[in-house]
Amino acid sequence: MSELLNFNYPPEPAVDRVTLFADVILPLPLPKLYTYRIPFEMNDEVLVGARVIVQFGAKRVLSCIVADIHENAPADYQAKYIMDVLDDKPIVTAPQLRLFRWIADYYMCTIGEVINAALPSALKLSSESRIQLHPHFNPEEDDIPLAAQEAKIIYALEQNPALTFTEVGNLLQVKSYHKYIKSLIQKEAIIIFEQVSDRFSPKVVKKIRLTEHFVQEEGMLEELFNQLAAKPKQLDILLNYLQKVPVHQNIHLNAAGIEKSVLANNPHLSKSSIDSLIKKGVFEQFDQIISRFPVDNTVPLQPMKLSEHQEQAKDEILGLFKEKDTVLLHGVTGSGKTEVYIDLIKHALEAGGQVLYLLPEIALTAQIVTRLMKVFGDKLGIYHSKFSDNERAEVWQGVLSGRFQMVVGVRSAVFLPFHNLSLIIVDEEHEPSYKQYDPAPRYNARETALMMAHLQGAKTLLGSATPSIETYYNCKTGRWGLVNMHKRFGDAQLPDIELINVREEQQRKNMHSHFSGRLVTAIEERLARHEQVILFQNRRGYAPFISCDECSWIPKCQHCAVSLSYHKYNNELRCHYCGYHERMPHDCPACGATTLRSMGFGTEKVEDDLKLMLPNAEVQRMDLDTTKKKNSYQQIIADFESGKTNVLIGTQMVTKGLDFENVSLVGILNADSIIHFPDFRAHERAYQLFVQVSGRAGRKGKPGTVLIQTRDPLQPIFRKVHSNDYTSLYEHEIEERMRFGYPPFTRMIRITVKHPDEKVSENAAIVLAKDLTDQLGSQLVLGPEVPYIFKIRNLFLNEIHVKLPRENVNLRAAKQAIAKVIQQLYLLPDFKGVRVVADVDPA
Numbered sequence: 068m069s070e071l072l073n074f075n076y077p078p079e080p081a082v083d084r085v086t087l088f089a090d091v092i093l094p095l096p097l098p099k100l101y102t103y104r105i106p107f108e109m110n111d112e113v114l115v116g117a118r119v120i121v122q123f124g125a126k127r128v129l130s131c132i133v134a135d136i137h138e139n140a141p142a143d144y145q146a147k148y149i150m151d152v153l154d155d156k157p158i159v160t161a162p163q164l165r166l167f168r169w170i171a172d173y174y175m176c177t178i179g180e181v182i183n184a185a186l187p188s189a190l191k192l193s194s195e196s197r198i199q200l201h202p203h204f205n206p207e208e209d210d211i212p213l214a215a216q217e218a219k220i221i222y223a224l225e226q227n228p229a230l231t232f233t234e235v236g237n238l239l240q241v242k243s244y245h246k247y248i249k250s251l252i253q254k255e256a257i258i259i260f261e262q263v264s265d266r267f268s269p270k271v272v273k274k275i276r277l278t279e280h281f282v283q284e285e286g287m288l289e290e291l292f293n294q295l296a297a298k299p300k301q302l303d304i305l306l307n308y309l310q311k312v313p314v315h316q317n318i319h320l321n322a323a324g325i326e327k328s329v330l331a332n333n334p335h336l337s338k339s340s341i342d343s344l345i346k347k348g349v350f351e352q353f354d355q356i357i358s359r360f361p362v363d364n365t366v367p368l369q370p371m372k373l374s375e376h377q378e379q380a381k382d383e384i385l386g387l388f389k390e391k392d393t394v395l396l397h398g399v400t401g402s403g404k405t406e407v408y409i410d411l412i413k414h415a416l417e418a419g420g421q422v423l424y425l426l427p428e429i430a431l432t433a434q435i436v437t438r439l440m441k442v443f444g445d446k447l448g449i450y451h452s453k454f455s456d457n458e459r460a461e462v463w464q465g466v467l468s469g470r471f472q473m474v475v476g477v478r479s480a481v482f483l484p485f486h487n488l489s490l491i492i493v494d495e496e497h498e499p500s501y502k503q504y505d506p507a508p509r510y511n512a513r514e515t516a517l518m519m520a521h522l523q524g525a526k527t528l529l530g531s532a533t534p535s536i537e538t539y540y541n542c543k544t545g546r547w548g549l550v551n552m553h554k555r556f557g558d559a560q561l562p563d564i565e566l567i568n569v570r571e572e573q574q575r576k577n578m579h580s581h582f583s584g585r586l587v588t589a590i591e592e593r594l595a596r597h598e599q600v601i602l603f604q605n606r607r608g609y610a611p612f613i614s615c616d617e618c619s620w621i622p623k624c625q626h627c628a629v630s631l632s633y634h635k636y637n638n639e640l641r642c643h644y645c646g647y648h649e650r651m652p653h654d655c656p657a658c659g660a661t662t663l664r665s666m667g668f669g670t671e672k673v674e675d676d677l678k679l680m681l682p683n684a685e686v687q688r689m690d691l692d693t694t695k696k697k698n699s700y701q702q703i704i705a706d707f708e709s710g711k712t713n714v715l716i717g718t719q720m721v722t723k724g725l726d727f728e729n730v731s732l733v734g735i736l737n738a739d740s741i742i743h744f745p746d747f748r749a750h751e752r753a754y755q756l757f758v759q760v761s762g763r764a765g766r767k768g769k770p771g772t773v774l775i776q777t778r779d780p781l782q783p784i785f786r787k788v789h790s791n792d793y794t795s796l797y798e799h800e801i802e803e804r805m806r807f808g809y810p811p812f813t814r815m816i817r818i819t820v821k822h823p824d825e826k827v828s829e830n831a832a833i834v835l836a837k838d839l840t841d842q843l844g845s846q847l848v849l850g851p852e853v854p855y856i857f858k859i860r861n862l863f864l865n866e867i868h869v870k871l872p873r874e875n876v877n878l879r880a881a882k883q884a885i886a887k888v889i890q891q892l893y894l895l896p897d898f899k900g901v902r903v904v905a906d907v908d909p910a
Contacts, residue, residue, distance in 0.1 A: 087138060088146060089113055091131040092167075093123060094183040094191055096176070096507070100134055104146040113149060116157025116164065120150045120192065120245055128232055128245075130192040132159050132182055151245040158190060158467065160486045162523050169518050175816075175882055175905045176507040184508055185482035189460040192259060197229040198248060203271060203354050204256045211254050216247045221256060275308075275341070275350045276324030282314050291349065300340040305349070307336060327352065371442060373410055377403050380552050381410055387548030388526045393517060395496075395542050396530040398552030399561065399791065400762020404530050405435070405726075406556075408492050409442055411528065412473060416446065420489025420525075421466075422473035425516060427498035428723050429453050429477055429700055434708075439475060450476030450483060453700070478503060478512030481519055488525040491516045495723055496529040496538060497755055502910035509906045532762060533755040533793060536748075536800050537811040562733070562764040562771030564789045566780040580676040581668050586734050586774050587680065594684055594713055598731040598769065602673060602716045603760045605741055607690040608643075609635035609672045610665030613651075620657040622649075628858035633665050634692070635675065645860045673716050673736065681714075689717035722760040731771055733764040738777040742784060745855060747809050750784055754796050757788045808870055810908070814878065816869040816885065817909040820851070821862040821902045829853075831901045832865035835892050839867065842884045847871060862902070882907075 084107050090100040103121050105113050113119060118130045130153060140146055159167075167185065171178040183191070198220075204211075206221055213221060216239050223230060223238055236244050251257040281287045295302040307330060314321045331338050344350045373381060380396065384407070387394045398404045412422050426435060429451045439447050448462045448471030465471040466483045474480055478501050493501075493513050501512040513529070520527040529538060529547075542549035555561060567583045577584040593600050612630035614621050622631045624642035631640035633651065641648040654661045665672070674688045687693075689703050706712045707727060715721060735757065742753045757775065765771020775785065787796045805812055820835060822828035832851035840848045850867040857864050871881050889903045 085110070085138060086140075087113070087136055088140060089119065089133050089149060090135040090137070091119065091121060092134050092182045093121075093129055093131045093179050094186070095123075095129075095179045097179050098177055100178070101131075102141040102146050103149045104140075105136070106148055109149060109152055112152045112155070114154070114157050116159040116161065117152065117154035118158060118190070118192075119152050122147055122150060128192075130190075132164075132186075134164060134178075150243065151249055153192070153249070156467075158463070158484065160467075160484045162486060162488075162519075163482070163484055165522050166481075166515070166519050169522075170508050170510055170515060172879070172882075173514075173518075174508045174510050174907050175886060176509070180507040184479075184503075184506075187459040187463055188456045190463065197231050198224070198235065198251075198257045198259050199229045200224045201255050201258050206256075211256060213254075213256075214247065214250070216241065216244075217251055217254075217256075220247060220251060224257065271354045273327045273352060274324040274355050275327050275330070275345065275352050276312070276321050277308070277314065278348050278351050279321075281349070282318045282321045288315070298340075300337040301344055301349075304330060304336055304340050304344055307333065308350075324353065371406060371409060373406055374403065374556060376552065376554055377407050377410075377556070380550050381407050383550045384411065384528060384548075385414075387550065391546075391548040392520065392525075393527045393529065393541075393546075394548035394550060395534055395538055396528060396550050396552065397534055397539075397542075397793075398530065398532060399555060400532045400759065401555040401561075401726075401765075402532075402552040403556035404494070404552065405438065407552075408494070408528070408530065409439070411490060412492070413442070415490040416443070416472050418489060419487070421485050421487050422490045422492070423480060423483070423485065423488060423516070423519075424473065424475040424492045425480060425494065425501075425512060426475065426477055427495045427500035428720060429694075434704060434726060435475060439473075443473060445470075446472040448474040448476075450474050450480040452477070452479065478510075481510075481512050481515045485519075485523065488520065488523040491520050491525055491527045492530065493527065494530045495759075497531045497533055497535040498723065499752070499910040500723075502908075504906075504910075507904075509904075511908055511910070514908065533758050536751055536797060536804070539793075539797050540801060540811045560765060560770065561791060562761055562773045564761060564773045564775065566785055566789075567774055567776045568780050569776050569778045579680060581673065581736055582676070582680070583774075583776055586736075586776065589732055589772065589774060590677075590681065590684075590714065590734070593732045594681070596731075597710075597713075597729075599707065599710070599712075599727060599729045600714045600732045600734065601721055601727075601730055601760070601763050602677075602714065602734045602736060603718075603721055603756075604668070604670050604673050604716065604736045605718055605756070606632075606667070606669040606737075607671065607692055607718055608632040608641065608669035609675070610669060611667040613640070613663050613665050615655040615658060615660055616662035616664055617660040618655060618658040620655050622652075626859070626861045628856055632669065635671055636692070644856070668737075670716050670718060677714060677716070684714050685712045686714045686716065687712040689715060689720050691718070694720070719756065721763065722756055725763060727763065729769070730764050731769045733761055733771070733773045735760060735773070735775045738775050738785075739779060742779075742782060747804070747807075751796070751800055753784055754787060754793075757784075758791065758793075761788070808872075811873070813870040813872055814907070815909060816871070816882075817906045818867040818869065818885070818889075819854075819904045819906070820865045820867070821904065822898075822900060823861055823863070825858075825863040827898065827901065828863040828865050831892060831898045831903075832867060834895070834898070835888065835903065836867050838888045838891065839869065839885065842888060843869065843881060 087105040087110055088102050089105055090102050093101055113133060113136060115133050115136060117133055119133055120128060120130055123129050167178055167181045170181045219238065220235060235248060239247065252259065281291055295305060308325060309315065311325055312320050330336055330341055345352050384394050384396065396404055396407065415422050436449055448465050450459060450462045462471060462474065463483060466474060466485060474483060493516055496513050503510050517527055541547045567585050569583065572578050572583045579587055590600050610633040612621050613633050622640050624631055624645065624647050626647055627642055627644045629642060629644055631642055634641050638651045639648045640651055652663065655663060670688050670690045674686055677684065677686050687703055687706060694700050707715050710729065738757065741756055742749065761773040764773055804810065820828050820832040822831065836848060836851045847870055848867065849870065851865045854864050854866050869885065871878060885905060892898055892901065892903065
């Protein structure tokens with residue numbers, strides 16, 4: 068293959084043509100763009116933002132994005148030729164390219180890493196890409212002219228289910244074999260897929276219709292009935308088809324036909340008879356490409372009328388948008404923020420703009436999409452990681468083509484190719500889920516959305532009942548606008564909040580497993596009234612760990628410095644950091660005793676215990692373990708909405724914006740584990756979680772109650788939650804952060820040093836901290852220190868924190884200094900294999 072790839076095009080004819088070069092973005096962590104020469108015949112085909120195929124290194128073939136076209140040959144290497152062009156139009160827009168450059172610069176990564184994260188896998192090709200026959204291509208029946216080399220590829224694919232690009236090159240023994248692959252794709256004879264991803268193809272349904280002459284020629288249909296009179300099963304097929312497609316009333320209906328599965332899945336009809344009628348030529352079978360996002364046209368688009376309170380908030384937002392680009396809508400839970408969003412989206416779409424609606428969790432999209440579909444119909448696209456690569460690619464192309472004027476999605480939706488954005492809505496803007504942790508780019512979708520809006524001249528609306536301290540600070544200092552909604556929609560009132568002292572309950576022997584007597588009684592009362600309950604426990608699994616009563620042995624992960632959590636459903640111990648798992652032992656490996664006991668409790672144990680205590684309750688659990696399948700979120704939420712489930716147990720997923728009209732009780736089972744956490748945002752996050760989960764109760768007029776179980780009811784945070792006093796929380800937090808130099812008064816960069824050898828990791832961190840101190844000063848560099856979890860995936864961790872003041876510091880220069888120090892560390896022979904990760908604005 069290397070001989071095939073290392074080629075040069077033949078000498079160009081002696082005509083006066085400009086030699087052009089293209090800087091391309093390879094989907095690799097490279098610090099610089101790479102330059103390729105554009106063959107003369109491709110001068111008009113290569114476009115900025117389009118994909119081209121190039122050779123990189125000795126054997127690798129990759130698709131990449133053209134970032135720039137110019138006439139300057141690279142000074143340090145001989146530019147190779149672009150091998151082929153994949154797109155006749157850009158798939159990445161100019162605003163996107165500007166945004167990708169900003170992400171790479173701000174979050175200290177490479178633009179190749181940004182492209183790799185941004186593009187759906189179906190839009191990325193490499194030498195590991197494979198080809199297969201198109202599932203609907205039949206070389207014997209399809210009258211498609213094939214060149215000799217193309218026919219050779221088709222024959223090879225008939226013998227083998229798939230071929231790599233390398234194998235195609237070896238088969239054809241020609242230099243420019245990619246053009247034959249491209250031609251076969253255009254002829255819909257083959258499709259390309261990545262070895263590790265879904266095979267990319269449009270969604271196709273098989274349909275059947277009456278052969279044309281039975282419809283067009285007079286009397287032919289009656290003659291067909293006579294022919295089939297002796298074959299009742301085939302006659303039933305014909306009658307059923309005509310019932311669903313009444314061609315006798317309108318012959319044009321036959322062209323659309325009917326899905327074959329509609330007839331084939333009917334238990335009263337014979338599948339073999341359908342195939343017999345197709346073979347006889349009575350029916351003809353054909354394929355139709357359909358959207359993966361069908362719109363239910365039977366549901367009329369619903370007009371919506373805002374309440375007086377909502378109308379006032381909307382008018383205030385529009386007024387502030389005349390002066391400011393960013394506005395925060397601070398509305399209590401249940402105040403009707405979503406209806407305000409919908410009305411603002413309608414205004415933006417009517418003015419011809421595009422809209423991006425960001426949500427922090429996939430779980431939220433199930434409810435929101437249903438509401439948005441009723442208003443916006445087929446203008447709406449959905450984008451999140453539970454969709455297949457085919458579906459994400461379809462949304463990408465739909466945004467490019469203008470089919471989707473608005474998109475609702477999670478953080479990755481900020482990468483979509485919008486070109487005419489007029490409004491971005493970031494709902495639940497405080498959520499840490501908007502932050503990407505690994506791999507790079509470690510971006511925050513909220514901050515990225517703000518820059519995206521800035522680059523396209525759009526407005527940004529942030530919404531939350533519990534805004535982040537940084538966001539509220541920007542509003543209070545006048546940088547952003549602020550609109551408040553202090554009342555719940557309609558007659559709904561904020562829920563009553565009651566603290567339950569677990570210590571006292573235990574002394575009175577009033578605890579049932581991990582449920583206080585007060586909580587159990589409250590659940591029983593709600594179930595008797597046919598009302599619903601949400602229980603929040605911020606740990607999944609059955610128990611955080613198990614322990615031997617005799618020797619205190621606790622099983623640990625082989626790869627991380629954490630204990631293994633017990634998952635009863637699978638009867639296994641599992642690491643929540645790296646995924647390592649092992650079977651639950653019958654006896655203690657250390658001392659042989661059989662007294663192994665689960666310690667603590669997670670959502671799985673809560674579910675188990677509640678089913679034992681309340682056998683008539685319909686209990687369901689929503690956490691990472693129960694929502695792994697594509698549609699599991701929607702199913703759990705649908706069951707709860709319909710009343711099929713009356714108790715929903717969950718982790719943070721149940722705290723985020725879900726709207727259930729029949730929930731009158733929320734129980735928080737272990738509040739203390741959330742408060743006591745070593746992080747400067749611990750109290751802010753605790754307040755947000757408590758208020759958000761409390762807000763699920765009493766949303767539609769029914770009185771709501773929240774019961775919080777704690778061993779320390781005198782914690783100040785509970786007073787603020789009880790009175791819904793966000794202002795008091797903000798004033799306390801902002802004073803603390805000013806005193807100790809935390810955001811929003813500084814920008815933080817967490818630098819993590821990783822190595823399989825604990826001592827090497829420690830020494831590298833010490834050297835790195837010293838060099839950073841020399842560059843930035845001792846006041847700005849903290850550490851190194853060993854984090855609470857000091858080993859993950861067999862790598863020992865050490866952390867350094869850099870605090871950069873907002874004022875009088877050149878942020879770009881500081882980041883460049885940090886990057887330079889990291890590169891210098893890599894050059895030291897003692898630290899080969901050390902990996903350093905810089906996380907800007909860690910959540």
